[in-house]
Amino acid sequence: MGIERIAALGAGPLLLFGAACSSSSSFEAKAAEDDLYTALERSGLQTCSEEDLDWKVPGFDSGKTFKIGSDCDSEDDEDNRFKVVVARFDNEAARDLAEFTATTGVRMMKHASVWTHGPYLIVLEGEKDVSDYDKAKDALEDIGAK
Amino acid sequence: MSNAAAVAAPATSASTSGGKSKVKYLGIFSIVMVNVAAVLSMRNFPTMAVYGWSSVTWYVLGTLLFMIPISLIGAELATGPWDQDGGVFSWVKAGLGNKSGLIAVWCEWTENIVWFPTVLSFLATTFVYAFNQDLANNKLYMFSTMLLVFWAVTLLNFKGVHASSKLNNFGTVFGTILPAVLLVGALAIFLFQGNASEISFSAGAFKPDFSFGNLPFVATVVLIFAGMEMGGYQANEMENPQRDFPRAMFMSAIFIVAATVVCTVAIAIVVPSKDISLAGGLMQAFDTFFEAISAGWLTPIVALLVVLGSAAQLNAWLLGPARGLSADKNGDLPPVFLRQNENGSPVAVLVMQGILGTLFCTLFLFMPGVNSSYWILSALTTEIFCVMYILIFAAAIRLRKTKPIEQYPRAYTVPGGTAGMYILGGIGLFATAFALIVGFAPSDQLKNGNPVLYVVALVTGTFVLSFFPLLFKFWQKPSWKPSPGPVVPVAAGGGR
DSSP states (O other), X not given: OOHHHHHHHHHHHHHHHHHHHHOXXXXXXXXXXXXXXXXXXXXXXXXXXXXXXXXXXXXXXXXEEEXXXXXXXXXXXXXXXXXXXXXXXXXXXXXXXXXHHHHHHGGGSSEEEEXXXXXXXXXXXXXXXXHHHHHHHHHHHHTTOO | OOHHHHHHSOSSOEEEETTEEEEOOBOHHHXXXXXXXXXOOGGGHHHHHTTTTHHHHHHHHHIIIIIHHHHHHHHHHTTSSSOOTTTHHHHHXXXXXXXXXXXXXXXXHHHHHHHHHHHHHHHHHHHHHTSOGGGGGOHHHHHHHHHHHHHHHHHHHHTOHHHHHHHHHHHHIIIIXXXXXXXXXXXXXXXXXXXXXXXXXXXXXXXXXXXXXXXXXXXXXXXXXXXXXXXXXGGGGBSSHHHHHHHHHHHHHHHHHHHHHHHHHHHHHHSOGGGOOTTTHHHHHHHHHHHTTTOTTHHHHHHHHHHXXXXXXXXXXXXXXXXXXXXXXXXXXXXXXXXXXTTSOOHHHHHHHHHHHHHHHHHHHHSTXXXXXXXXXXXXXXXXXXXXXXXXXXXXXXXXXXXXXXXSOOSSOOTTHHHHHHHHHHHHHHHHHHHHHHHTSOOGGGTTSOHHHHHHHHHHHHHHHHTGGGGGGGGOOGGGSOOOOOOOOOSSSOOO
């Protein structure tokens, strides 16, 4: 049966392309939660609110969800705020599984991207295509999140 | 069994009782359950609930642009006086020719194979929610559970459409409908207890954001009810498909839209949006939901029910496109695709998709980086899914010209005569073509990847995968064409 081999060959380059541009970060990487906040602050973003996460997801250790924006005091800026979920996992398999769950749901969100940084899974969930969202993406890239 | 016999034999099973042959048919309920199992996915509810009341407007949009056109047109296509052995394959073949029919069903089949690891990993992780969640971190557990379920459902389908239907009926009633009822019941208790809604009600709350940047999301909404054609693969198993299939389509459509809207709004009312996340998933949302009425003990029970519903969903998608792919009588595919067993089950295609599904599950679990890039394959298969729907709508429109209803009466025709077909078919065609084009836009998930390379890869991949079955033309042999055997009438009243 040659067909599955051909199909697998067709899928291979796509997966490699995908792996090249979106592979997970190493779990052992020395990643600190503070790196993330510092990077966001450096890019001119503020944390407008934060709450603890209480997930019952395999391997979930702790986490927070933030509302991020350029100007927390401005009412006009409320629409431009977006959500950042930072979840720490106690093992790589759990982090990767959560990442997969999130990436398969990305198309259901208007703007969303899923990142990994050491033991952390980071999800940016935005409502609008705003510059703040791009700033956050740049900040994550700067700290080596993938 | 020879190819000819396999193609001509009715899949409808017959049993002998007291010397009398008794033919088993699928009822309206079974077809409704196939469609509900295929389309109604609870996994999407929490993500859509984030949009609050405006999710209702998005669903209405999906209903107008896709659900109504595909349901009405599917009902007409399934009741026309042309071969009805292969669902989507037969519909597109009747309107646009054999090769287009093959492309259409191939697109659906391929989309399916890439989707298997998604539903199987969801099923495996949800199953342990009730016992020991840490098991989900064990790749051996994940791999063995995913493959065990996958091959068990595949082998069940070797027994034919009626055995498959039993799992669909049971799994959908207890795994999809019952959890939906529990959600609604829990919402009633939540409101009765005097709790405040997490979303405020106002006319403005229904207004969706139609800004240019949200166009890709509109394309997603269009396909939210994809899968309504699944019942068509089993239409010829009904005693009177001309009368009953349209009824089954309408019942499925109404139930699916109603359940989707009610369950999404229920989650939006009870679960704060901060507790809904892409990574948290369905069970996290359910947990918060039931905790809100102090019924957290319900979550593990609902988890097991959802597993059952997912198995039914897997089952619905596993058999339909495989049946369609094995319905080619023109010799455009190698004979192995047509091979059926004595139960009328397309065993060769089922084994092929089993092997491919196993391969993708293995890559997903054990190849570093694959699970984080799997979304690219999903994006690709969403594109080829759109190709299939474009072909269905185009075929329906063209059939009104090439096979006018005066000479080729259909038991059901879409309202409004030929103009009605042009409008409905045009809406469906436009919506799915729009989804196809917008789907090529680089996703946010691409991050620092090269967007040009991404678009080129996606366009090329869509083209190559969609037209892949035509490659068999290069190796085609005259012996591939099934020899005309004794044609046995397919079921009853089929107009065939």
